[in-house]
Amino acid sequence: MNIVICKLTPDLANDYVSFFDETPHDNNIDEHKCYCVCWCNDDCQGKDFSSREKRRDIALSYVKGGNIQGYLAYCDGKVVGWCNANTKSDCFKCVSWRRQMGFVPMEESLPDTKVKSVFCFVISPEMKRKGIATRLLERVCYDASQDGFDYVEAYPSKEFTSDVDFTGPINMYKKAGFVVFHQSEQQFLMRKQLK
Numbered sequence: 206m207n208i209v210i211c212k213l214t215p216d217l218a219n220d221y222v223s224f225f226d227e228t229p230h231d232n233n234i235d236e237h238k239c240y241c242v243c244w245c246n247d248d249c250q251g252k253d254f255s256s257r258e259k260r261r262d263i264a265l266s267y268v269k270g271g272n273i274q275g276y277l278a279y280c281d282g283k284v285v286g287w288c289n290a291n292t293k294s295d296c297f298k299c300v301s302w303r304r305q306m307g308f309v310p311m312e313e314s315l316p317d318t319k320v321k322s323v324f325c326f327v328i329s330p331e332m333k334r335k336g337i338a339t340r341l342l343e344r345v346c347y348d349a350s351q352d353g354f355d356y357v358e359a360y361p362s363k364e365f366t367s368d369v370d371f372t373g374p375i376n377m378y379k380k381a382g383f384v385v386f387h388q389s390e391q392q393f394l395m396r397k398q399l400k
Contacts, residue, residue, distance in 0.1 A: 206335065207280060207281055208279070208337065209280075210276050210340055210341060211277050211278075211279060212276055213274060213277055215270075215271070217277060221264065221284070222264050224277070224284040224327075224329075225240045225241075225327070226238070226261070228330075229330060238257050240260045240263070240264035241275075241287070241289050241324075242264050243300045244296065244299060244302075245272045245274075245291065245296070245299050246272050246274070246295035246296055247267065247298070248299075249303070250298075274290060275287060275289040275290045275291070276288045276345060278328075278340060284329075285328065285329040285331075286328045287325075287328075287341075288323065288326050288341035288344075289323070289326075290323045291322055291324070293322040294320070296322060296324075301324070305360075308387070309358075309387065309394055310387055319355050320355065320357070321349040321354045321357045322357075322359075323342065323358065323359040324372075325372060326371060326373050327371065338377060339377055339380070342378075342381055345357060346382075346399070350399045350400075355398070356396050356397060356399060358386075359378050359394075360372055360392050360393070361392065362391060362392055363375075363391055372392075375393065375395070378395045381397065383396060384397075
């Protein structure tokens with residue numbers, strides 16, 4: 206199995222949206238395809254995310270503009286996985302941050318601390334349990350270290366359900382050197398120190 210991890214760049218925009226077009230997630234309901242537009246570094250005000258087609262169009266423009274950041278996993282030239290990873294401080298205005306991240310302490314947003322946030326994984330059904338998410342996470346951590354980040358953070362659910370949980374399992378983060386830094390009733394904030 207030849208797996209290649211590529212940082213998302215504007216020239217990969219069509220690969221990105223095609224992966225979401227073709228890959229079932231969220232109980233395989235087509236209308237739930239998110240294109241990961243709610244985890245980005247853009248202000249959600251005035252955006253219409255009401256349909257799959259609108260989210261797809263926004264995703265194309267976001268990838269081309271650098272608003273959605275992360276990594277694609279390719280197997281033999283076909284996209285089989287996605288990891289959304291962005292600079293934490295750039296995402297405070299995104300719609301999903303506003304809705305779900307109230308439990309995350311914000312003191313790390315000091316100017317001298319750089320945090321890379323890992324928000325979600327989508328893996329093709331036939332490629333699950335083959336280490337794709339782990340490979341994506343390893344690349345996020347490696348690049349974050351090379352780019353001068355102090356930490357990588359992730360926000361997994363306390364009770365992982367592989368069919369619908371996009372945050373990744375706690376054990377994957379533990380094996381990668383993450384520790385629990387903070388928690389809410391439903392989620393952990395896990396962190397890996399890079400420096």
